[in-house]
Amino acid sequence: MRNEKMKPAQEKGIALYFVAALMFTLLAFSGLAIDLGRGYVVKAHLSKAVDGAALAAARKIGQGQSAAQDEANKIFNTNFPNGYLGVNSVQNPPNLTFAVGSDGSNIITVASTAVLPTSFMKIAGFNQLTVSSSGQATRRLVDMAFVVDKSGSLNTVWSQVKSAAQQFVSYFDANNDRIALVMFSGNTILMDPINTTGRGFNKTSINSHIAGATTTGFTGTPEGLYQGWDQLRSVSNSSQSALRIIVLFTDGAPNAFSGQFDVQNGAAFVNRQGVIHTNDYPYINGQGQNNPEVQGLYQIYGTVSSPGLQWVSPTDSTYTSGQNTNTQVTNPKIPKLPLQSYHPNHVSSGIPFSFNLYDPSLAGQRVLLGQTAQGYTDHVQNANNAARNLTEIIANAVRSDNTGAYPIRIYALGLGDLLNSNAGSVPETGSSILMRVANDPASPNFNSNQPSGKYYFAGDPAQLNSAFEAVRNQIIRLSQ
Numbered sequence: 348m349r350n351e352k353m354k355p356a357q358e359k360g361i362a363l364y365f366v367a368a369l370m371f372t373l374l375a376f377s378g379l380a381i382d383l384g385r386g387y388v389v390k391a392h393l394s395k396a397v398d399g400a401a402l403a404a405a406r407k408i409g410q411g412q413s414a415a416q417d418e419a420n421k422i423f424n425t426n427f428p429n430g431y432l433g434v435n436s437v438q439n440p441p442n443l444t445f446a447v448g449s450d451g452s453n454i455i456t457v458a459s460t461a462v463l464p465t466s467f468m469k470i471a472g473f474n475q476l477t478v479s480s481s482g483q484a485t486r487r488l489v490d491m492a493f494v495v496d497k498s499g500s501l502n503t504v505w506s507q508v509k510s511a512a513q514q515f516v517s518y519f520d521a522n523n524d525r526i527a528l529v530m531f532s533g534n535t536i537l538m539d540p541i542n543t544t545g546r547g548f549n550k551t552s553i554n555s556h557i558a559g560a561t562t563t564g565f566t567g568t569p570e571g572l573y574q575g576w577d578q579l580r581s582v583s584n585s586s587q588s589a590l591r592i593i594v595l596f597t598d599g600a601p602n603a604f605s606g607q608f609d610v611q612n613g614a615a616f617v618n619r620q621g622v623i624h625t626n627d628y629p630y631i632n633g634q635g636q637n638n639p640e641v642q643g644l645y646q647i648y649g650t651v652s653s654p655g656l657q658w659v660s661p662t663d664s665t666y667t668s669g670q671n672t673n674t675q676v677t678n679p680k681i682p683k684l685p686l687q688s689y690h691p692n693h694v695s696s697g698i699p700f701s702f703n704l705y706d707p708s709l710a711g712q713r714v715l716l717g718q719t720a721q722g723y724t725d726h727v728q729n730a731n732n733a734a735r736n737l738t739e740i741i742a743n744a745v746r747s748d749n750t751g752a753y754p755i756r757i758y759a760l761g762l763g764d765l766l767n768s769n770a771g772s773v774p775e776t777g778s779s780i781l782m783r784v785a786n787d788p789a790s791p792n793f794n795s796n797q798p799s800g801k802y803y804f805a806g807d808p809a810q811l812n813s814a815f816e817a818v819r820n821q822i823i824r825l826s827q
Contacts, residue, residue: 396426398482492575496597507808527578531571533564534649568601580695600777
């Protein structure tokens with residue numbers, strides 16, 4: 348047998364062949380990696396665009412499918428315009444489908460496809476990559492009590508407040524969500540009760556009542572909050588929406604509350620139910636008094652047809668401690684505050700109709716002076732502290748309420764720099780009170796065992812629309 352050696356020229360030819368094959372393979376795999384990497388980037392941005400469009404549609408679904416479609420198209424085009432990232436084509440506007448879940452929730456699906464030309468993969472015969480993505484947002488149904496302050500301090504900005512409130516109402520689905528409208532000052536008025544027989548709300552009625560409302564009186568936040576809670580409770584567990592919320596709007600700290608008071612009537616005292624109030628103090632930023640008084644009695648409730656400030660009787664405005672720089676001067680006409688508040692009007696079964704004016708188990712409560720078996724001494728300091736205490740006590744009861752199918756969250760929206768000024772016998776800001784009311788995680792008194800809400804602040808009326816929109820966005824975020 349002969350052992351023949353390959354000639355050098357032949358060896359070089361074979362080596363070149365293998366090198367060329369290896370180079371082609373490396374180039375193909377490199378091209379595949381580069382083109383697939385570009386496809387991954389397109390996929391990520393397309394996914395972001397359809398997700399954003401789905402959320403945008405969910406925010407607008409309360410105004411109808413056409414409005415939702417328009418908003419989705421706008422957001423999609425902002426995030427992924429034609430030609431973005433070098434794509435040849437993209438399904439723009441995207442495809443939107445609307446569905447209704449078994450619980451009546453709105454389910455919105457957004458889908459789109461983009462075509463990306465390849466570079467190196469053309470060597471292997473692949474001229475383009477097709478990338479698809481879809482996103483979905485589920486807009487859970489909402490049961491909401493919209494509790495709106497209409498106290499006299501809002502007079503100069505009331506038109507802006509009403510406009511922002513109406514815009515806020517427009518965000519919700521009149522066919523499926525439920526809204527109760529409660530307004531408060533010295534008197535509390537249930538403007539529009541919640542729908543307890545079906546779904547939906549009368550958007551025209553609510554907007555009309557907002558438009559016709561006038562400002563007057565003081566800040567009876569406790570009763571307004573109580574009535575909002577009562578409305579949510581009145582919907583049966585079997586038909587409650589999964590998201591139950593109170594949205595509280597105000598421009599100041601609470602300074603009025605309802606109770607049963609012994610009122611001087613000639614030489615005797617008679618028991619009357621009503622609302623007692625104080626001025627805010629001290630004088631800050633054009634509001635409040637350095638010589639405040641405690642005064643009563645207002646009627647607890649007003650009506651839509653009689654929305655102005657109503658006294659219990661024509662002479663009850665004389666039941667006052669008189670203005671004094673000493674905030675512990677007793678009111679001789681109503682010398683005692685009761686130990687508990689009083690809430691005679693309620694429609695839900697089992698709701699408490701009274702609360703202690705002071706609950707030492709809660710953070711931030713203000714001690715009341717002169718307690719006896721008959722009550723507390725009635726002076727500005729005690730009455731003002733009682734209104735603040737009660738607001739937080741009722742808010743705590745709302746968040747602790749486990750009788751419904753779902754828990755209740757509170758969102759608070761405050762207007763004006765007065766809320767950031769220290770006031771009262773225990774100097775504190777109105778914002779700190781509202782943060783406790785909402786159980787905002789940013790509050791030092793946040794209770795992790797209760798549903799968390801959030802406090803939003805608008806420094807002036809120009810910021811109101813964006814503040815209300817932020818509340819809406821938070822609700823939508825919880826509804827995904």
